[in-house]
Amino acid sequence: MDFFPVWLSLRVASLATLVTLGLGVPFAWLLARTRFRGRELLEGLVVLPLVLPPTVLGYYLLVLIGHQGPVGRVLRAAGIELAFTWRAAVLAACVGSIALLVKTAQAGFESVDRRLEDAARTLGRSEWSIFWVVTLPLASRAILAGTVLAFCRALGDFGITLMVAGNIPGRTQTLPLAIYDRVQAFRMGEANVLAAIAVLVMLVLLVGVGRLARVRY
Amino acid sequence: MLAVSVEKRLPGFTLDVSWAAGDAVVVLFGPSGAGKTLTLHCLAGLARPDRGRIVVNERVLFDSAAGVDLSPQARRLGYVFQGYALFPHLSVEANVAFGVRALARAARRRRVGEVLERLGLDGLRRRYPPELSGGQQQRVALGRALAPDPEVLLLDEPLSALDAPLRRQLREELARLIREWGKTAVLVTHDLGEAFQLGDRLVVYEAGRVVHTAPKAELLSRPASETVARLVGVRNIVRGTVVKTAPDRIEIAWRGQTVEAVNSLARPYAAAPGTPVAFFVRPEHVRLVRKDRPGPDPAHRMNLLSGMVVGELHQGTSWTLLFRVDGPGEPSQGAYDLEIEVPTLVYEMLDVARDRRWAVSMHRGALQVLPTA
Amino acid sequence: MRSAIRWAVVGLLIALAPGIARPAGPTLTVFAAADLAFAFDELVPRFERVAGAKVTLVLGSTGNLATQIEHGAPADVFFAADQAFVDRLIAQQVLIAGSRALYAQGRLALATAKRLGPKLTDLQALLDPRIRHVAIANPEHAPYGRRAEEALRAAGIWEMLESKLVYGENIRHTLQFVQSGAAEAGLVALAIANVPEVEWVLIDASLHSPLNQATAVVRWSPRPELGVRFIQFVNGPEGRAIMKRHGFLLPGEF
Numbered sequence: 069m070d071f072f073p074v075w076l077s078l079r080v081a082s083l084a085t086l087v088t089l090g091l092g093v094p095f096a097w098l099l100a101r102t103r104f105r106g107r108e109l110l111e112g113l114v115v116l117p118l119v120l121p122p123t124v125l126g127y128y129l130l131v132l133i134g135h136q137g138p139v140g141r142v143l144r145a146a147g148i149e150l151a152f153t154w155r156a157a158v159l160a161a162c163v164g165s166i167a168l169l170v171k172t173a174q175a176g177f178e179s180v181d182r183r184l185e186d187a188a189r190t191l192g193r194s195e196w197s198i199f200w201v202v203t204l205p206l207a208s209r210a211i212l213a214g215t216v217l218a219f220c221r222a223l224g225d226f227g228i229t230l231m232v233a234g235n236i237p238g239r240t241q242t243l244p245l246a247i248y249d250r251v252q253a254f255r256m257g258e259a260n261v262l263a264a265i266a267v268l269v270m271l272v273l274l275v276g277v278g279r280l281a282r283v284r285y
Numbered sequence: 286m287l288a289v290s291v292e293k294r295l296p297g298f299t300l301d302v303s304w305a306a307g308d309a310v311v312v313l314f315g316p317s318g319a320g321k322t323l324t325l326h327c328l329a330g331l332a333r334p335d336r337g338r339i340v341v342n343e344r345v346l347f348d349s350a351a352g353v354d355l356s357p358q359a360r361r362l363g364y365v366f367q368g369y370a371l372f373p374h375l376s377v378e379a380n381v382a383f384g385v386r387a388l389a390r391a392a393r394r395r396r397v398g399e400v401l402e403r404l405g406l407d408g409l410r411r412r413y414p415p416e417l418s419g420g421q422q423q424r425v426a427l428g429r430a431l432a433p434d435p436e437v438l439l440l441d442e443p444l445s446a447l448d449a450p451l452r453r454q455l456r457e458e459l460a461r462l463i464r465e466w467g468k469t470a471v472l473v474t475h476d477l478g479e480a481f482q483l484g485d486r487l488v489v490y491e492a493g494r495v496v497h498t499a500p501k502a503e504l505l506s507r508p509a510s511e512t513v514a515r516l517v518g519v520r521n522i523v524r525g526t527v528v529k530t531a532p533d534r535i536e537i538a539w540r541g542q543t544v545e546a547v548n549s550l551a552r553p554y555a556a557a558p559g560t561p562v563a564f565f566v567r568p569e570h571v572r573l574v575r576k577d578r579p580g581p582d583p584a585h586r587m588n589l590l591s592g593m594v595v596g597e598l599h600q601g602t603s604w605t606l607l608f609r610v611d612g613p614g615e616p617s618q619g620a621y622d623l624e625i626e627v628p629t630l631v632y633e634m635l636d637v638a639r640d641r642r643w644a645v646s647m648h649r650g651a652l653q654v655l656p657t658a
Numbered sequence: 659m660r661s662a663i664r665w666a667v668v669g670l671l672i673a674l675a676p677g678i679a680r681p682a683g684p685t686l687t688v689f690a691a692a693d694l695a696f697a698f699d700e701l702v703p704r705f706e707r708v709a710g711a712k713v714t715l716v717l718g719s720t721g722n723l724a725t726q727i728e729h730g731a732p733a734d735v736f737f738a739a740d741q742a743f744v745d746r747l748i749a750q751q752v753l754i755a756g757s758r759a760l761y762a763q764g765r766l767a768l769a770t771a772k773r774l775g776p777k778l779t780d781l782q783a784l785l786d787p788r789i790r791h792v793a794i795a796n797p798e799h800a801p802y803g804r805r806a807e808e809a810l811r812a813a814g815i816w817e818m819l820e821s822k823l824v825y826g827e828n829i830r831h832t833l834q835f836v837q838s839g840a841a842e843a844g845l846v847a848l849a850i851a852n853v854p855e856v857e858w859v860l861i862d863a864s865l866h867s868p869l870n871q872a873t874a875v876v877r878w879s880p881r882p883e884l885g886v887r888f889i890q891f892v893n894g895p896e897g898r899a900i901m902k903r904h905g906f907l908l909p910g911e912f
Binding site: 127 | 695
């Protein structure tokens with residue numbers, strides 16, 4: 069049996085989660101701690117993927133990053149292939165899962181007592197230092213929970229990936245697409261094996277993270 | 286030396302205060318919501334006034350006209366927050382060391398060790414704030430604020446997070462610590478006892494404004510106005526009508542009698558006859574006239590009044606009697622005219638519980654006239 | 659927290675390790691409509707042996723595949739279930755006009771789930787109240803779905819049947835409904851109807867417009883000759899035999 073979809077999905081989901089963390093945590097902090105113009109609009113954009121049907125979302129993304137799309141054209145000129153490659157699968161996974169991380173991280177940041185940050189200010193710490201030493205550690209539990217959610221969602225993305233990366237076996241056929249493919253072909257045995265692997269991965273992740281989250285405070 | 290003048294408008298509340306103090310401990314005193322904490326925030330740079338000027342020991346921290354607004358990080362003030370705001374994820378040692386970055390590692394460790402020792406926290410170094418008692422937390426909060434050697438210490442209701450018996454005990458300790466450290470401190474409280482025990486000068490707040498500022502002794506003995514007197518917990522504030530004023534005394538018509546109050550030589554009170562006037566006498570200065578001894582000489586202007594005890598409150602070591610003066614009209618304070626404070630011993634000796642009719646005397650020096658407003 | 663960071667680093671290294679994509683070819687990427695699943699499963703390995711090249715077969719709904727190709731999907735050749743899609747892409751200069759060829763005509767079959775009773779032989783039988791769900795491909799974008807609607811309308815039972823209809827995303831999906839018994843019956847492609855769980859009967863082809871299936875080579879394919887060769891194989895003696903066996907009408911027969 070071909071296990072390429074398993075490795076592909078693990079890598080895509082890991083990379084997508086890292087990107088989601090890198091973009092989502094700062095954005096969540098901005099939402100929690102600042103007021104800026106266009107805030108609601110940006111917030112809406114982030115949550116939109118949870119609301120739109122995945123294939124529709126995938127279609128609009130494809131229009132953007134495909135051959136004729138504005139983003140696609142720029143990238144191709146720079147020699148970077150996005151659509152219909154594993155990179156698009158990462159993009160799809162990010163888009164589908166970022167809202168989960170942003171919302172939990174935002175709640176985490178909001179739950180940090182502002183007086184603690186004020187105290188740190190009176191003690192001479194820069195805003196940057198305050199974020200790393202006070203705010204982030206105290207929100208870390210929530211962020212961790214959000215990351216796990218985001219990873220699971222990234223691992224399981226289907227509709228968006230199908231559209232922007234395509235269901236190309238051996239190239240972009242991620243685990244969910246592979247399972248779907250097997251089910252369609254009524255190769256239930258293979259489908260079950262793949263599905264079992266997906267479930268196993270998520271269980272290991274959840275148990276592992278649960279252990280980590282045993283912090284003192 | 287502190288000079289604070291700030292104006293800040295918030296929805297439903299306006300802060301407009303101005304005060305200066307050179308005392309060791311300045312207490313911002315007043316009821317909740319009067320703007321005391323907001324002032325502290327402005328001092329620390331955690332809130333920005335719409336207009337104003339803040340100078341601490343000749344350093345301008347804020348000046349709206351000149352466009353100066355130092356960040357909280359740059360102000361070098363220590364702040365003890367209400368509820369302490371200790372970092373729950375850091376040890377006691379890490380909390381205290383938090384603001385001491387300017388020193389090299391060895392010097393830093395030494396300094397932190399000093400602070401911990403001085404505050405009796407040495408054994409708790411590795412513990413975490415949630416494990417500590419209220420009193421311990423307060424000391425950690427103090428240590429954390431003082432370790433970077435700030436110029437001024439700001440304290441926001443430092444004792445309100447504790448229960449009553451602990452509060453009294455720690456009040457003394459806190460006073461001692463502040464004095465030992467030798468820093469100027471600005472302390473916010475709504476507790477009068479705290480204000481008087483800890484402060485040298487009181488700045489009295491009400492509804493976003495400063496009603497009066499004075500050294501504490503002056504505040505009690507000569508409150509600037511009826512409002513201040515009320516805020517400072519003065520009791521027996523009653524109203525009468527001026528009969529006549531003279532340089533050395535003031536005669537007031539009250540409850541069908543004429544009582545005499547002494548006039549201040551420095552700031553004499555003068556008003557036309559018939560002017561309404563407020564005055565007070567401290568409960569402990571109203572004396573029951575003993576029936577087994579000859580009464581005071583009326584010539585001595587002792588403000589003799591007769592009346593009845595209509596209620597009493599047991600305060601433990603003393604009794605507060607509610608006394609109603611014989612006279613036409615309604616009593617000045619609801620069901621009674623004056624509160625009288627007698628030690629329990631006296632109460633029992635005079636058998637006040639059963640013997641309710643009494644004459645009381647008030648030395649005219651004990652009556653204090655209040656300028657209106 | 660330290661171990662968390664260590665694991666994250668390990669994960670990062672795995673994630674960024676090179677070689678996420680399988681090295682290519684010479685591989686021919688064939689985008690094919692879902693109804694070609696079984697036929698191409700047999701046909702592709704034969705071609706691989708004959709041509710000495712690898713083939714990556716990507717199956718999906720014709721509409722989605724066409725959209726993807728339009729936006730630059732890395733297909734070499736496109737087998738659509740309806741020639742209209744091919745012609746549209748040719749007009750947009752996405753497919754090479756000169757390579758266009760008809761390869762089959764699809765037939766619609768009335769499929770009955772075996773375990774739910776005797777085989778239905780007539781479209782009118784779909785009105786039986788015992789049939790609670792009838793599966794067809796989505797008429798919005800699936801060629802077989804559109805033909806199914808045409809046939810049902812021609813038989814005069816579309817309105818009455820509408821409430822019982824269940825739409826499949828593509829023809830394989832549609833067959834699945836019937837295979838699993840979720841729908842008691844359905845209109846599916848003849849080419850994929852030969853599964854053990856299902857019995858089928860041909861629907862009169864005059865009830866709907868013909869399903870002429872066309873193919874063409876993609877303009878930006880780096881190996882157009884291989885693509886053409888594949889098309890020729892499908893329309894060649896070996897290919898035709900396989901297609902016929904799977905219920906397709908062949909070019910020349912229609």
